[in-house]
Amino acid sequence: MLVGAGFIALIIGGLTYLSTGNAAGAVLAGLMAGGASAPVLHKHVGP
Known part of the structure; x- marks a missing residue:
């Protein structure tokens, strides 16, 4: 879950920088x- 949020942050940050x-x-x-994205992923994946 935390890795997924970090991956999303990296992708969005990279695309924003390129843009x-x-x-x-x-x-x-x-x-x-x-x-x-962290609370959303936590809600969907669960504890």
Whole structure:
């Protein structure tokens, strides 16, 4: 679950960086995507 959230964060951050060229924005987008996906993955996968 945590690995999946990290993978999602990495993909979203990388795509944001390739799209905008802004490293700070890419890091923030990756953190937001990872933070938002962790509870969703936890709910679907379970404990």
